[in-house]
Amino acid sequence: MNINGKPYRTIWLSDDGWSVSIIDQTKLPFALEIVVLKSLDDAVRAISSMQVRGAPLIGATAAYGAALALRTDASDEALDRACAALAATRPTAINLRWALDEMQKAVRNQPRDRRVAAAYARAAEICDEDVETCRKIGEHGVGLIKAHAEKKAGARVNILTHCNAGWLACVDWGTALAPIYRAHDEGMPVHVWVDETRPRNQGASLTAYELGAHGVPHTIVADNTGGHLMQNKLVDLCIVGTDRTTASGDVANKIGTYLKALAAKDNGVQFFVALPHSTIDWSLEDGGAIPIEERNAAEVTHMTGKLPDGSIATVAVAPEGSQAANFGFDVTPARLVTGFITERGVTPATPEGLRLLYPERSKAAA
């Protein structure tokens, strides 16, 4: 997607042909800074500190992290150590494990002197595949928005989204935002309600940034506003992303997603989840078994923002000494989800719906 008219991906191979460039998302929306990853440790740090985040992008960065590690040591042991270090960075997004499995498959059977090239090639493919997958999610999802646009005969279609599941969370396009970009580009009058998404504000700082850069009308709302908006018929549909979806259709996504799904159900608002195949955990049925990341409590008790003099500062928003808990994700049961938007089409949020789209994967897990 474009920033100031210049096309970007979130991750790319640098001009030197081996180091890896990323957009440092901890600096957005106030500065567009590129960081260069030169080692496994750099990749581990980028994922843990959330310089890169969002399930598909975490996977893509881990893939390049494995390639960087192999440059120093291409042994089986080094590959296993690198994958273990990368897998430990963030526990909820299954794309991380998926990408590392792909890297193992691409590299393990290669002779040592070909492993680095094989790793870089697979990492690049993972990135390219993600772009194409997300483009197709947009293609399949746009019909859902079009149906509302036709019903509303020219009035704006209001879509609520949570966290950031746009191109900044992927390599390009995004998952939840891909149908929205497509609808906007096709001339539909879309407007996005952007949940701020405390504690790290991925909605206010990232979703608003990328929608603004693409010219999509949007309004940031405090996290608890969604229910009120839905009661007052100000939301036509919700579209969110996911970090891990089970074979039965339960959806782990950024904390607060479940409450939006409950409000949507109570108000008869459609609640769609957009996802690529790499986010489905075929080994799990029950969403309650998904590991939920718990992060530093300081993310709840403090906020970072821009001061009037332009400097960036972190300030306390809670009394010193109060305890805070920081659960990164929650699980929305499949029964609250209207449907999944995938690269293979739109399907009901049921085990049968998923099996129908991915017959080969569900057989493999059986």
Ligand code: MRU
């Ligand atoms: O903690 P984050 O910012 O990595 O969480 C991101 C989300 O929850 C996204 O909604 C999810 O990864 C889907 S991204 C296409």
